[in-house]
Amino acid sequence: MSYVDEVIDLVVKQNPAEPEFHQAVKEVLESLRAVVEANEEQYRKEAILERIVNPERQFKFRVPWVDDKGNVQVNTGYRVQFNSAIGPYKGGLRLHPSVNLGIIKFLGFEQIFKNSLTGLPIGGGKGGSDFDPKGKSDREIMAFCQSFMTELCKYIGADTDVPAGDIGTGAREIGYMFGQYKRIRGVYEGVLTGKGLSYGGSLARTEATGYGLLYLTEEMLKCNGKDIKGATVCVSGAGNVAIYATQKAQELGAKVVTVSDSTGWIYDSEGIDVELLKEVKEVKRARLTEYAAARPSAEYHEGRGVWSIKCDVALPCATQNELNLDDAKQLVANGCYAVAEGANMPTTMDATEYLQKNGVLFAPGKAANAGGVATSALEMSQNSERLSWTFEEVDSKLKNIMVNIFHNLDDAAKRYNAEGNYVVGANIAGFEKVVDAMLAQGVC
Ligand code: NDP
Numbered sequence: 001m002s003y004v005d006e007v008i009d010l011v012v013k014q015n016p017a018e019p020e021f022h023q024a025v026k027e028v029l030e031s032l033r034a035v036v037e038a039n040e041e042q043y044r045k046e047a048i049l050e051r052i053v054n055p056e057r058q059f060k061f062r063v064p065w066v067d068d069k070g071n072v073q074v075n076t077g078y079r080v081q082f083n084s085a086i087g088p089y090k091g092g093l094r095l096h097p098s099v100n101l102g103i104i105k106f107l108g109f110e111q112i113f114k115n116s117l118t119g120l121p122i123g124g125g126k127g128g129s130d131f132d133p134k135g136k137s138d139r140e141i142m143a144f145c146q147s148f149m150t151e152l153c154k155y156i157g158a159d160t161d162v163p164a165g166d167i168g169t170g171a172r173e174i175g176y177m178f179g180q181y182k183r184i185r186g187v188y189e190g191v192l193t194g195k196g197l198s199y200g201g202s203l204a205r206t207e208a209t210g211y212g213l214l215y216l217t218e219e220m221l222k223c224n225g226k227d228i229k230g231a232t233v234c235v236s237g238a239g240n241v242a243i244y245a246t247q248k249a250q251e252l253g254a255k256v257v258t259v260s261d262s263t264g265w266i267y268d269s270e271g272i273d274v275e276l277l278k279e280v281k282e283v284k285r286a287r288l289t290e291y292a293a294a295r296p297s298a299e300y301h302e303g304r305g306v307w308s309i310k311c312d313v314a315l316p317c318a319t320q321n322e323l324n325l326d327d328a329k330q331l332v333a334n335g336c337y338a339v340a341e342g343a344n345m346p347t348t349m350d351a352t353e354y355l356q357k358n359g360v361l362f363a364p365g366k367a368a369n370a371g372g373v374a375t376s377a378l379e380m381s382q383n384s385e386r387l388s389w390t391f392e393e394v395d396s397k398l399k400n401i402m403v404n405i406f407h408n409l410d411d412a413a414k415r416y417n418a419e420g421n422y423v424v425g426a427n428i429a430g431f432e433k434v435v436d437a438m439l440a441q442g443v444c
């Protein structure tokens with residue numbers, strides 16, 4: 001059996017009931033076959049693959065907090081410190097009822113390669129909790145965040161592990177967590193990114209994931225003889241990534257006709273009104289029905305259905321496995337020619353293969369959504385030098401990073417005879433740097 005297959009089997013055996021983690025490992029290792037075969041003897045001897053699929057450390061902890069009725073609620077918190085070969089652990093905190101160890105491990109594993117692709121010195125980590133922020137008062141959110149950080153603060157630090165936002169964790173939650181860290185540890189340092197601008201946050205971090213997605217998509221289209229200008233785009237999600245992806249797509253001359261949330265989706269024939277979407281989602285924290293109520297050109301539909309709308313470019317920006325084989329067939333039948341993942345692993349493996357086989361340009365999340373974490377690393381730099389850069393400075397660095405990422409994947413795919421396969425390119429380019437650092441640092 002090949003080394004890759006042996007390690008995939010081992011991961012499935014050693015991590016039962018963690019299907020998303022298995023999926024992420026399979027996707028990465030399948031892409032690395034050619035590299036692993038070329039270095040098999042050394043990698044086996046050094047147990048490179050066994051090491052890379054095992055987190056360096058993982059924490060699971062109790063998070064008790066008091067709700068508005070005076071009752072104690074208990075959630076579970078996680079932080080997985082996956083790989084520190086190229087820098088301190090870096091990655092977001094997800095607050096969603098679906099969170100479990102397997103979800104955090106899949107996200108942490110992806111983060112290793114994503115962070116490597118940014119070209120910046122950040123290792124891979126991820127955390128979160130099964131806490132559901134929906135319907136909670138501000139005081140309840142604060143109570144949860146303070147309790148969560150009371151435990152998490154023992155394991156993180158500006159040079160150790162620097163968490164940030166993800167699903168359910170935005171500026172409000174980061175603020176409460178930062179305050180609690182400072183209070184317990186007594187240090188004012190860049191221990192979290194995505195902070196508010198008044199206490200060490202970076203301009204353009206809020207926009208960075210969505211903007212970065214469009215910078216990479218624009219470059220991918222350009223290099224394949226297409227143009228984002230004039231394209232019809234379907235976006236899923238209506239959170240941080242989806243909102244700023246929509247905004248940048250429209251700035252670049254595309255028309256975004258859909259967004260979605262966990263209960264339904266919008267088709268807006270006139271193009272999504274981003275200011276209205278921000279008002280509904282960022283300010284009121286309301287459902288998309290409110291968007292439809294305020295906008296005559298918008299239709300609201302219950303359930304899922306974004307990928308049934310005819311488009312040139314599809315940008316899944318909500319959550320994992322939200323674009324399946326049937327959706328991929330529909331996109332291809334409707335003439336879609338590019339898919340770029342704003343979310344982490346939103347496309348199932350069979351859907352990805354179908355899209356690629358049918359000539360659809362496919363940019364995987366670990367490359368396409370790397371603008372968020374890259375700008376987090378720029379926030380860390382600003383915190384270290386105790387300076388703040390202008391919006392234009394951060395945004396132009398972000399754009400350069402995304403264009404470079406695209407060319408790195410493109411080159412890596414070509415080097416291994418997989419031209420145009422950006423999944424293979426991203427995994428190889430991300431892996432090479434991490435492995436080089438791991439080998440240099442000896443057995444650790
Ligand atoms: P938000 O919490 O801001 O928004 C998430 C959006 O996706 C919401 O519209 C939410 O609907 C929807 N959603 C979440 N879970 C589900 C689900 N199970 N089924 C259907 N819809 C769902 O998160 P972000 O925008 O920050 O994150 C979106 C994706 O992008 C995630 O995969 C995240 O890991 C990834 N990502 C985020 C980065 C960042 O910087 N924030 C960086 C890189 C990747 P509702 O409003 O109903 O909850």
Ligand code: 2IT
Pocket residue numbers: 090091092093114162163164165166193344369370372373374376
């Ligand atoms: O998935 C991701 O890359 C994020 N949620 C952002 C992580 C970060 O540290 O900014």
